Amino acid sequence: MTFIASISSFYSDACITYATLSIGYFALSKNSPFSFEAALWKRVLFGVLAGLAALYLGQDRLIISGKLYYSFTMMPMILVMFYGGALSGAVCYLVNFAFTGGFTLDNLFIGSIILPLLLLKVWRKKSNHVFYLTIGIIALYRIAVVGWFLDLRNLWLDILLYQFAFALCLAICYHALRFKERHIHAFFSMRNKATTDSLTHINNRASVDYKMLLQHAQRQSCGLMILDLDDFKKVNDTYGHLAGDGVLASVGYILQDCVRQEDFVGRYGGEEFIVITSSYDPHHIATVAERIRSRVERSNFASTDGTTFQMTLSIGTSLYLPGMSVEKAIEMTDDALYDAKRGGKNRVVSSRLMSLAPLGEGFGR
Known part of the structure; x- marks a missing residue:
């Protein structure tokens, strides 16, 4: 599938990713804002939902050569890590790993990207700067790895446009979730001020x-x-x-x-x-x-x-x-x-x- 043929799938992939994570984030924030410090079961469930979205996104691929291809599979994995932390990110990856053949070349490649993010604890440094630096490095890494094995002279335009589309969709979903996160935190902050005694920090x-x-x-x-x-x-x-x-x-x-x-x-x-x-x-x-x-x-x-x-x-x-x-x-x-x-x-x-x-x-x- 060429980049031009993939355009129609980008919109649906972005919508599926945002809808899944947005509904999950909202539902898990019923009693308190969801975060990487939330209850264990909440972080696991958030990771499972993101894993299901990743499985769906894996169906739309830009075939480069043979078994080499690009997909949006990593989009929910990256997002869920920024908002749910290590556990949510690891669960998302394991769900995808379990249902896509286990130790495949593609899963190992994804793992080589996810592992550094886990080690760097990007969820604790969440900011626009860190986010854009992360997706920029990932895009360059994906291009470099494929370019190491193949002559990409006839595919450069498709690959560059695909990486741009991936980064754009990821950025849109990130900022939409960020907007929801801010409003949920504002809601709980106002509720706490209305229901909590400011001196003793118990109910008023x-x-x-x-x-x-x-x-x-x-x-x-x-x-x-x-x-x-x-x-x-x-x-x-x-x-x-x-x-x-x-x-x-x-x-x-x-x-x-x-x-x-x-x-x-x-x-x-x-x-x-x-x-x-x-x-x-x-x-x-x-x-x-x-x-x-x-x-x-x-x-x-x-x-x-x-x-x-x-x-x-x-x-x-x-x-x-x-x-x-x-x-x-x-x-x-x-x-x-x-x-x-x-x-x-x-x-x-x-x-x-x-x-x-x-x-x-x-x-x-």
Whole structure:
């Protein structure tokens, strides 16, 4: 197939490559932006999708002589490496390797290009400069290898135009994915700013309210804790507001470290925090609450001048059960917190609603 005859296939090859990687990138960015640091299964899946695209692109070839030919097979391999890292790139290559005859001359040639990219870790240096330098070197290498074995005097025009088309399609797909990447990162950045407390880096009050409304709408039972730092005003008065901010940030970290991944932690306002546990078992809630209370009591906090001090917190625990109003569930948890404060602080007090936990069995997880 000459270059002129190949023109019609370039557009479809570029579209197939971009569509496959774009849809994959978007789907894998559902909860967080996809990158070379994403979950293992995401990077593997991204590599598999790119491998399938590479198999499709291998059908359109510029035959040079005998078994020598050019194709767009490497296009998704290069792109997936820039966006998914080493694992995605290696998986893409192995998929193509497995379904195109294994140790063929073409696969070994592709491997001689992919391996240096893996060793150079191009995904960590991703920039327009690095990308164009990469595809320029690859184009020259492909021409040089073929030129070493064959007299290309009658094929120079086709080969040069084909490499130009390859680089152009690769560049279009790269920048289109780059555009999508920037917008996905911007979306998550704005979402985090809207839902995350800037000081403690945990969920803010708006997120807490939404979480409780979601529990109510889905009729899911859960455990509730409202936590309040004891005598927090004294910290601000004695050590300054910067020290107080440091305490709040540290407590936010402690809360995240003391609960399970499926539990929810948020700043409820001022020095108050809230924990929403997926379990509504009273024993489990009491255990987690005591773990948090003890951890804060044992922690050393520091002022801006290096002085260390200790803090305690009081915790009220309760439940949300389907059929309750969110306001009532929060009110009963708050009442338990006030009982803990009146009882001497630095303690956990459960609301009387805990005795009704069995009622949540028909609805809870």
